[in-house]
Amino acid sequence: MQIDLLIFDCDGVLINSEPIASRTLAKALQDAGAAITAEEVLVRFTGNSPGAIRRICTEELGIENLDAVFAAWHLDIYPEFARSLEPMPGMERLVRSLPHRKCVASNSSTDRLSKSLGLLDLWHAFAPAVFSSDRVARPKPAPDLFHFCAETFAVDPKNCVVIDDSSHGITGAKAAGMVAIGFVDPADPRPDRARVLAEAGAALVARGAEELEKVLASLEARQVARA
Numbered sequence: 001m002q003i004d005l006l007i008f009d010c011d012g013v014l015i016n017s018e019p020i021a022s023r024t025l026a027k028a029l030q031d032a033g034a035a036i037t038a039e040e041v042l043v044r045f046t047g048n049s050p051g052a053i054r055r056i057c058t059e060e061l062g063i064e065n066l067d068a069v070f071a072a073w074h075l076d077i078y079p080e081f082a083r084s085l086e087p088m089p090g091m092e093r094l095v096r097s098l099p100h101r102k103c104v105a106s107n108s109s110t111d112r113l114s115k116s117l118g119l120l121d122l123w124h125a126f127a128p129a130v131f132s133s134d135r136v137a138r139p140k141p142a143p144d145l146f147h148f149c150a151e152t153f154a155v156d157p158k159n160c161v162v163i164d165d166s167s168h169g170i171t172g173a174k175a176a177g178m179v180a181i182g183f184v185d186p187a188d189p190r191p192d193r194a195r196v197l198a199e200a201g202a203a204l205v206a207r208g209a210e211e212l213e214k215v216l217a218s219l220e221a222r223q224v225a226r227a
């Protein structure tokens with residue numbers, strides 16, 4: 001296929017933020033009385049928009065003073081990002097080696113993106129094309145943010161490839177008429193990630209940056225084979 005735009009998810013694809021986010025959110029929820037571990041937070045919240053996370057906290061965990069919990073979480077998470085956030089292994093080298101036009105499409109808020117990805121050199125491989133679902137009516141799994149990316153770059157959705165580690169991202173990419181690649185962090189403790197992403201509609205699944213490089217090359221080879 002012809003790839004005109006590569007659209008990267010941020011958390012869990014470009015940056016290794018999910019363990020930090022889960023650990024700090026679990027602590028804020030525990031302090032508010034919820035019985036939930038960091039690993040349970042990782043499984044239940046990863047890839048969700050802030051709105052969806054708030055809904056789960058209120059409706060499933062029975063948290064009442066959610067604004068205070070989120071304030072406590074944010075007090076912890078941003079200094080922790082500043083202290084210990086790293087790119088996903090191998091991803092910076094890969095991103096910089098890819099000749100394609102590229103952008104970031106994330107369910108994280110614009111503020112969180114600047115306080116996470118914005119701390120790393122990797123930000124400059126994308127800026128100013130770092131897009132939060134703040135900019136559109138509906139976060140992933142809706143296709144809105146992916147449509148926004150294609151429109152911004154004036155490219156056909158069918159020539160866009162989305163790389164995302166959550167089923168929401170894969171579902172949204174498919175709904176936008178794009179090719180979706182599921183990304184699995186080799187260190188992810190959750191079982192069956194590849195199956196979950198394939199079932200959500202990922203055309204291919206890559207475990208880690210090295211495999212992603214091969215998967216992207218194989219996608220482009222399909223074009224050569226057809227030509």
Ligand SMILES: [Mg+2]
Binds near residue numbers: 011013047165
């Ligand atoms: Mg993600």
